Structure formats: C-alpha cells, structure tokens
Amino acid sequence: MTDGTTKPILSATDLAVRFTAPGGRIARAVDGVNLDLLPGEILALAGESGCGKTTLARTLLGLEHPTSGTVSFQGTPLAYSTKTLKAYRSQVQLVLQDPTGALNPRHTVYDAVAEGLRIHGIDDNEHDRVAEALSRAGLRPPERFFLSYPHELSGGQRQRVVIAGALVLHPQVIIADEPVASLDASVRGEILALLMRLRDELGLAAVVVTHDLGLAWNIADRIAVMYLGRIVEQGSVDHVLTDPQHPYTRALVSVLPHSPIPEPVVLAGEPPDATDVPAGCRFHPRCQVLASGAAAAEGVDGHCRTDDLPILTGGEQTQVACHYATSRAQAVTS
Amino acid sequence: MTPLLEIDDLTITYRSARGEIPAVRGISFGLQPGDSLGLAGESGCGKSTVAAAVLRLLPRGTQVSGRIMLDGEDVLKMSFGTLRVVRWAGASIVFQGAMHSLNPVQRVARQIAEPIVLHEHISASAAEERAVELMTQVGLPTWRARSYPHQLSGGQRQRVMIAMALACSPQLIIADEATTALDVMIQAQVLALIKRLVAERDIALVMISHDLSVLADTCDQLAVMYAGKLVEHGPSHEVFGNAQHPYAQALSAAFPIVGDPDERRNPQGLAGDPPDPAALPTGCSFHPRCPVAMDECTSTTVELRAVRHDWQAACLRVEAEPTQPPAATPSALGVAAGPDARERDARAQERDAGSQERGAGDLRVRATSEDDT
Numbered sequence: 160m161t162d163g164t165t166k167p168i169l170s171a172t173d174l175a176v177r178f179t180a181p182g183g184r185i186a187r188a189v190d191g192v193n194l195d196l197l198p199g200e201i202l203a204l205a206g207e208s209g210c211g212k213t214t215l216a217r218t219l220l221g222l223e224h225p226t227s228g229t230v231s232f233q234g235t236p237l238a239y240s241t242k243t244l245k246a247y248r249s250q251v252q253l254v255l256q257d258p259t260g261a262l263n264p265r266h267t268v269y270d271a272v273a274e275g276l277r278i279h280g281i282d283d284n285e286h287d288r289v290a291e292a293l294s295r296a297g298l299r300p301p302e303r304f305f306l307s308y309p310h311e312l313s314g315g316q317r318q319r320v321v322i323a324g325a326l327v328l329h330p331q332v333i334i335a336d337e338p339v340a341s342l343d344a345s346v347r348g349e350i351l352a353l354l355m356r357l358r359d360e361l362g363l364a365a366v367v368v369t370h371d372l373g374l375a376w377n378i379a380d381r382i383a384v385m386y387l388g389r390i391v392e393q394g395s396v397d398h399v400l401t402d403p404q405h406p407y408t409r410a411l412v413s414v415l416p417h418s419p420i421p422e423p424v425v426l427a428g429e430p431p432d433a434t435d436v437p438a439g440c441r442f443h444p445r446c447q448v449l450a451s452g453a454a455a456a457e458g459v460d461g462h463c464r465t466d467d468l469p470i471l472t473g474g475e476q477t478q479v480a481c482h483y484a485t486s487r488a489q490a491v492t493s
Numbered sequence: 494m495t496p497l498l499e500i501d502d503l504t505i506t507y508r509s510a511r512g513e514i515p516a517v518r519g520i521s522f523g524l525q526p527g528d529s530l531g532l533a534g535e536s537g538c539g540k541s542t543v544a545a546a547v548l549r550l551l552p553r554g555t556q557v558s559g560r561i562m563l564d565g566e567d568v569l570k571m572s573f574g575t576l577r578v579v580r581w582a583g584a585s586i587v588f589q590g591a592m593h594s595l596n597p598v599q600r601v602a603r604q605i606a607e608p609i610v611l612h613e614h615i616s617a618s619a620a621e622e623r624a625v626e627l628m629t630q631v632g633l634p635t636w637r638a639r640s641y642p643h644q645l646s647g648g649q650r651q652r653v654m655i656a657m658a659l660a661c662s663p664q665l666i667i668a669d670e671a672t673t674a675l676d677v678m679i680q681a682q683v684l685a686l687i688k689r690l691v692a693e694r695d696i697a698l699v700m701i702s703h704d705l706s707v708l709a710d711t712c713d714q715l716a717v718m719y720a721g722k723l724v725e726h727g728p729s730h731e732v733f734g735n736a737q738h739p740y741a742q743a744l745s746a747a748f749p750i751v752g753d754p755d756e757r758r759n760p761q762g763l764a765g766d767p768p769d770p771a772a773l774p775t776g777c778s779f780h781p782r783c784p785v786a787m788d789e790c791t792s793t794t795v796e797l798r799a800v801r802h803d804w805q806a807a808c809l810r811v812e813a814e815p816t817q818p819p820a821a822t823p824s825a826l827g828v829a830a831g832p833d834a835r836e837r838d839a840r841a842q843e844r845d846a847g848s849q850e851r852g853a854g855d856l857r858v859r860a861t862s863e864d865d866t
Contacts, residue, residue, distance in 0.1 A: 207676040313766040314536075343535040344703050344747040345740075345782075348762025355758065370677060373706075373749040377760040400751050412751065414681035416706035419752030425681045429646055 166234060167195035168364050169219060169251065169332050170473065174228035176214050184434040188214040190388030192228075193473030196332065199362045201354070203375035203396070205411075206385035209430060215385070216334050216368045220253055232332075249279050252325035254335040258317035262309040268293070269305040272323045279328060288327055295361075296323035297353055315346035322353065326361075333357075333365045339374065351378050372415060376400055381475060384408045387441045388433055389470065394477025404479040404488075406448045439464045440482060454483045495565055496523035497664055497697045498547070498584075503559035505542050505551065514770045516542040518721035519559070526664060529691055529698040531708025531729065533744060534718035535767050540701045543718075544667045547699075548580050564664065581608040585658040587651075589670035594654060595642040602628065602638035605657045612661045627656040631686055648679035655686065659694075666691075667699045672707070684711050706748035709733035717741040720768050720778035723797060727804030737806035740779050777809070785810065 176189040188211045196202050206212045217223045219230055221237055221244045229236045232247060252275075255261040262271055272289045276282070293301035296319040309317055318338065325333055338354065339347040355378050357363045367379060375382045375396055383393040384405065392405040401419050403409040413420040424447050431437060437444050443463045446454070454460040459482040468480040479485070505517040517539040524530055534540045545551050547561055549568055561568040563583055571579065588594045596604055605627055606620035613620070625638050631652040642650055651671060658666055668687065672680040688711060691698045702708050708715055708729070715732040717725045717740065725732055725741040736742040746761035765782035768774055774781050780790040790809060797805040 207678060315766060343767065344705070345535060345743055345763035346766070348747050348760040349764065350762070351760035352762055355760070372677075372751055376751045376753075376757060377749050378758065397757070411677060414677060415751050416710040416748070417750045417752075423681065425685055426678050429648060429679065 165197050167231075167473075168198045168233055169196040169366075170194065170231045171215070171219060172229050172231065172473070173470065174215070174218060174230065175226045176211075176218050176223055177226045180434050186433040187388050187436055188433050189218060189225075190433075190436065191470040192385075192388075192390055193471060194383060194390065194393075195473045195475065196364050196366055197475060198331070198364055199358060200381065201358055201365045201367060201379045203379035203382040204366055204368045204385065205370065205372060205375055205382055207370060207430060209432065210385040211388040211433065212368050212385050213336055216336055216366060219366065220251060220334055221247055222253075245279070249275075249328045250330050251332040251334065252328065252330040254322055254325050254333055254338055256337040257341045258314065258321045259309065259341075261321050262317060264309055266308075267305065268298075268307045268309075268312075268320050271309075271320055272327050275324060275328050281328075289323075292323040292327035293320075295326050295357065296320070297349075298323065313346075314342050315349060318342060318346075318350055319353070322350075322357075326357070329361075331362075331364060333363055334368070335365060336368045337370070338367060340369070340371070348377075354378055372400060372411060384411070387430055387436055389441065389468075389480065391442065391471075391481070392477075392479045393471060394479075398477050404477075404484040405442075405481045406446050406483070407442050410447060439466055440468055440480075442481075448483050457483055457486050459483050459486050496562075497526050497528075497564055498699075499523040499560070499562040500543070500547075501560040501562070503543065503546065503561060504557070505539070505546055506556040507542075507552070508554050508556070511771050513556075515721055515773070516770060517546070520718070520721075520723045521559075522716060522723070522726060524665070524697045524699070526697050527691070527695045528714065529700065529712040531705075531712035531715045532699060532701045532718060533703065533705045533708055533715060535703055535744075537767055537770060538718045539721040539770075540718050541669055544586060544669045544699065544701055547665075547667060548584060548586060549576055550586075578612070581658075581663065582612050582661040583663055584665035584667065585661070585663045586667045586669060587654045587658045587671040589673055595650060597642055600639050600641060601645070601653050605653065605660055608657065608660045624656070624660070627659055628653075630659070630690075631656045632682070646679075648675055648682060651675060651679075651683055652686070655683070655690075659690065662694070663696070665697045665699070667701070669701045670703070671700070673702060673704070680707070687711065704748060705733055705745050706750075709745075717744060720773055721770065722778070722807065723805075724779065724808070725806040726797065727800065727806075731804055737800050737804075737811050738779075738808045739783050739785055741806070743784075777807075 171192050171194040174189055174192045178186045178188055180186045192215060204212045204215065214223060218225055224239055231237065232250065237247060269289055272292055273285055276285055276288060290301040293304060298304045298316065298319050339350050342350060351374065354365060358365065369375065379396050381394065382396050382399050383390045386407050392399060392403065392408045399408060400412055403412050409420060410424040410426045412418055413423045414425060426445050428445060440463045443449050448454050449460060449463050454463050462482040471478045471480055501521050502519050503517055504519050507514045507516050532540045546557060547568060557569060563579060602621050602624040605624035606617065609620040609623055610617055625635050628638060629635060633649060633652050672683050675683060690696065700708055700712055712729055715729045716723050717732065719740045725736060725738040732741060733745050736745050743763040749756040763782055768778055776791045776793050777795050780786040783790065787809065793809060795807045795809055797807045798811045800806050800811055
C-alpha cells in the first residue's frame with residue numbers, strides 16, 4: 160500500500176447523478192460521492208442492486224454526465240467533448256458482466272479484440288497487439304482463438320476475450336462491472352486470479368463493481384460500500400470486512416456463510432428507492448443499531464432521524480458515515 | 494422407516510440433433526421427512542434435470558431409467574392422473590427466476606390459489622383466503638394479494654413462488670436456484686424463511702445451487718454433481734470443509750470465507766472447463782481438470798466409495814474405510830489430508846458452532862422483518 164501521498168489516478172469529487180423518473184420524481188442515483196483510485200490498486204465498489212454502484216461506475220467511465228461534481232483522471236477534470244472522451248476511454252476501459260451479451264456473435268475473437276485498435280486508429284502491428292492482449296488474458300496460444308466465434312467458447316473463455324478487448328489499448332484503469340457474476344464457480348477464481356495478475360504485471364488499477372463481498376476479500380485492496388447513492392463506509396478490505404463499523408456493512412457481512420460476525424443481522428425489508436431517500440441518516444429506517452436502542456443509549460438517535468451525514472471525503476483512509484460509529488470512536492479516543 | 498424420496502440409479506438421456514446426451518448417469522440418494530439435501534454443481538452437470546425428473550417435467554422423448562420413489566410410489570410408473578395429484582400436493586418445485594414463472598396478468602393471490610382450487614376442489618374465494626394466509630406465512634404483506642407480479646420486487650416474487658409451492662402442503666420441496674438472482678440481504682431473508690418452514694412443517698427439502706457455501710449453511714447434507722454423477726455426498730460441514738473429491742474441494746474453495754486469512758488475495762480456481770456432456774472424457778470424467786489425476790484415472794470408471802458410514806466420494810484416491818472407530822481414522826484421502834484442508838475444516842466448524850447459536854436470533858430478527866416489505 161502507499162504512504163498516503165500518492166496521487167490518485169482516478170477520482171470522483173462531490174459526484175452526483177440524478178435521473179428524472181416517470182412522473183417527474185427525481186431519482187438520486189449517485190448522491191454525493193468522493194472516491195479515489197490509486198495507481199495499481201484494486202478497489203471494490205460493493206452494494207445491493209439499486210444502490211447506485213453501476214451508475215457511479217458508468218459516470219467514472221464518462222458514459223453518464225454527472226449532475227454535479229467532477230470525475231478527474233490523473234488530476235485533470237474530465238471534459239465531455241467527443242474527442243477527449245475518446246482519448247479518455249483508451250486509458251480507462253470497461254469490462255462488462257455478461258460476456259455473452261458483450262460480444263457480437265458474428266465477430267471472430269480477433270475482430271472483437273481488434274475493434275478498440277481500429278476505433279482509435281492504431282493500425283501498426285494489429286496482429287501482434289491482438290495476440291499479446293489475448294495471451295495476457297490467458298488465451299494461449301492466441302492464434303488458436305483468432306478465428307473462433309463466441310458461441311464456440313466457454314463462458315470463462317468469453318470473459319477472457321472481453322478482458323483482452325479491454326487490454327489491447329494498454330489502459331491504465333479497468334472498470335469491471337460484476338466480472339464473474341455470470342460465470343461458473345470453478346471458473347470464477349481463474350478470472351479473479353487473472354485480474355490480480357494484470358495488476359501485478361502491468362500495474363493496472365481496477366474498480367470492481369460487485370455485490371459479492373467474497374470477491375472483495377479475494378482480490379481487492381480497498382472497499383467502498385454504497386447504500387442509496389452514498390458511500391457509507393470505505394477503507395482497507397482487511398479492516399472493513401473483518402470489523403465493519405457501519406451497521407449496514409455489519410449486516411451485509413453478518414449474513415455471509417461462515418461469517419466473521421457470529422450473530423446474523425437479517426435486515427428488514429428492502430432498500431427504499433432512490434426517488435425517496437429518507438431524511439436524516441438514509442439507512443435509519445432499517446438500522447438495527449437504532450432499532451435495538453443502542454443509538455439512543457449513545458444519545459445519537461435524534462441525529463440519526465434528522466441529521467444527514469457529511470459526505471465521506473475519499474482518500475485511502477478508513478471512513479464511516481454513521482452517527483453512532485462516529486460518536487463511539489470519539490468516546491474511545493477522548 | 495421408508496424414506497420420503499428415494500432415487501435409485503437414475504439415468505436420464507436427452508435426445509437432440511447432436512445425438513444422445515447423457516445428462517444424469519446413475520445417481521442414487523434418499524431423504525427422510527425433515528431432511529435437507531443441497532445438490533451442487535456447475536451449469537450442465539445435470540442437477541436441474543434431477544429436479545425436473547422427480548415431478549416428471551422432462552421434455553417428451555427423454556429416456557429415463559432407474560427408480561424415483563416418492564412416499565412409496567414410483568413416479569416413473571404413475572398414471573397421469575396420480576401424477577397430477579402428486580405435483581403440488583406431494584412435491585413442489587420453486588424455480589429460479591420468479592418473473593418468468595409467474596403469470597404477468599394475474600393477481601398474485603389468485604395464482605397462489607390456483608393449485609389449491611385444482612387439488613382441493615374448494616371455491617375460488619375460499620382458496621384465495623388460504624392464499625392470503627400463506628402470503629402472511631412467507632412474510633408478504635396481505636395488501637399485496639391484489640398486486641400483479643411486476644409490482645413486486647424480486648425478493649417478494651420469490652416469496653410468492655414459495656407460498657405457491659407450500660399451497661397444497663407438500664411433503665417435499667425442491668428449490669432450484671431459488672435464491673440465486675437475489676441480493677445478499679434478500680437472499681438471507683428467503684433462506685431463513687425456507688429453513689424455518691422446513692423445520693416447522695417437517696418437510697423434506699432438496700435445494701439446488703451452484704453456490705456450495707449457501708447450501709452448506711442451509712442444508713444438513715451436501716451432494717456434489719459433476720458430469721451427471723454424484724462425486725461426493727455426505728454431511729454438509731464435512732463436504733464443504735473437508736471435501737474428499739478433488740472437484741468438491743475446488744468447488745468449496747471457489748467460495749471464499751470472508752475473514753479467512755488464507756483466502757485473502759488468493760482466489761482459488763480450477764483450470765479448464767466443464768466437459769461437453771455429448772463427449773465425456775473416458776474413465777473418471779473429471780480427470781482432464783484434476784490436479785491429482787493418476788494414470789488409472791483416464792481409464793477406470795469410479796463409483797462412490799465410503800469415506801465413512803454417512804459419507805461417500807467417487808475418487809480412486811479414497812481408500813475403502815478401515816474397520817476402526819471413525820475417530821481414529823486418519824482422513825482417507827492423501828490430497829485432502831493436507832494441513833490446509835484440516836485447518837479450513839476446523840475454521841468452518843468453529844464458525845458453524847457460532848452459527849448454531851444463531852437459531853433463536855434468526856427468528857427474532859425475522860419476526861420484525863417480514864411485515865414491512
């Protein structure tokens with residue numbers, strides 16, 4: 160890990176993305192996020208469906224325009240002109256969840272991987288570049304796969320082709336949205352090992368969007384947990400997953416099989432939708448700490464119900480957006 | 494006591510344009526009321542085919558041999574009339590993907606009531622009253638009775654499917670990837686519900702999933718399938734924590750235990766791909782991917798061997814059980830007897846001990862959780 164002075168390669172500053180839902184209601188999909196990705200780091204962005212993690216990933220890629228706030232790459236705020244976006248996307252590449260949907264069934268593996276090169280007008284050594292990307296992605300010997308069509312490959316091989324397509328432009332950052340969710344269990348580990356190897360060999364930084372905390376434990380350095388458009392807890396995977404401070408993270412970890420937290424907390428109901436974010440702490444209607452009276456004993460229950468929490472400031476230190484956890488931490492230090 | 498479900502040498506072969514495809518190749522197991530069995534394996538291993546066979550839901554022309562005894566009657570020999578009675582009332586299936594299994598233009602209470610009307614010949618309104626009761630039991634608010642499936646969330650739709658499966662009080666429930674598409678928290682809610690219902694009603698449960706860790710947490714026994722055969726079958730904590738078959742080991746290692754330092758930054762995979770059922774490898778079907786394969790494995794077909802009286806694995810490296818007390822028996826398989834496997838087992842058991850204490854807590858949390866979805 161770094162000493163805290165390393166400049167982030169990709170950051171989001173006070174990022175908000177709002178959509179207009181049918182009926183004119185405003186969905187706050189991303190509602191104030193600060194996030195920093197350091198060079199060579201694997202960051203897991205975790206949360207349930209609807210928490211805004213995919214919208215955040217798309218915004219980091221420049222696929223969504225933020226309503227407010229900025230995305231910066233190597234310290235420079237992203238401009239949304241076609242030309243800058245094109246250049247940006249050769250540096251920051253997307254790996255999609257479902258490799259079967261991501262590949263054109265009528266393109267050969269060679270064409271699928273070479274497409275990025277052609278779009279960016281790179282025409283020297285196309286053959287070698289494609290071969291290199293395929294072997295980096297673990298398809299060896301690459302020539303054997305050049306003329307294959309997606310339907311002739313297994314799920315794991317297809318995902319490797321998608322990853323090779325992302326690698327061919329030598330990006331600095333990969334954003335992978337649920338990269339193994341559609342793969343068989345035994346193949347999953349191989350693809351995760353590949354992502355780690357790419358980081359080790361090429362220094363590739365990655366944001367891995369996932370609902371799977373086991374994946375974060377397997378490969379990520381840091382984790383940011385999202386709930387209803389905000390990051391509620393972030394920090395090193397070792398800290399956050401073994402000793403979560405936010406009640407939501409604690410609940411998520413507690414329901415894992417063989418969880419490090421012995422008592423499972425099965426949360427009531429489902430997250431509210433993003434058009435109707437609760438006042439106060441956005442988690443308070445489902446919060447087990449508030450419901451058990453522990454927050455009242457700590458004297459923060461009023462804050463939980465009425466005071467919104469400050470937005471976490473990003474960086475690489477462990478942070479939590481919870482009145483109860485903050486109050487407890489202050490009690491310990493004072 | 495005769496088992497509720499007894500499957501004996503079940504073999505299922507699909508016919509397709511590519512010829513005959515052996516999907517299930519001679520599997521046997523039995524379940525008593527109150528038993529829960531997790532059936533694990535990758536896509537294409539035949540696990541859903543087994544589920545469909547129990548209620549004879551396979552496509553026409555499929556060749557099925559062997560025996561499926563459900564409460565003393567052979568499902569494969571039943572008349573169509575008897576079969577209709579057995580479906581829903583004797584055994585029912587909860588499928589994956591509730592959106593596709595529910596009728597989009599019918600209110601949910603009416604859908605839950607449909608099997609009740611057909612089986613018990615009571616009026617539609619009486620059946621709908623029962624349906625609303627069932628909805629309460631699975632934690633759905635009663636005002637949802639008049640909703641259409643699209644108005645419900647994924648977790649709620651899955652609960653509707655479970656209510657429907659319970660409608661005619663079956664003795665056996667088969668859950669085929671019933672929680673796979675759900676979020677972690679919703680999955681935890683649905684699993685807790687299934688566990689409670691199995692315990693309360695003394696139902697036998699077959700739960701099918703690719704996720705060994707979820708099965709190990711929910712079921713008493715685990716069976717792992719590979720290429721149409723059972724390769725390991727035994728108590729959940731043994732199969733998950735101390736698997737004897739190399740494939741079962743790989744599958745259990747593929748689901749990391751969060752908090753386990755050995756698995757931190759160390760994803761475990763298995764090279765290669767599942768075999769094509771139309772062109773299975775010779776000998777042990779797993780040998781091309783097996784990290785510890787021997788020469789004999791390419792030619793010798795291996796059947797399940799006893800690891801212990803209640804635990805079997807189909808691997809040449811499993812020695813027949815010596816006639817000593819089980820406690821004194823060293824782990825039978827060289828591969829699994831490594832310190833890693835034992836440590837993992839010990840860790841899993843420690844946590845299991847913790848999770849058994851959870852029982853009471855589970856119910857408490859659920860009592861508050863289910864009426865406000």
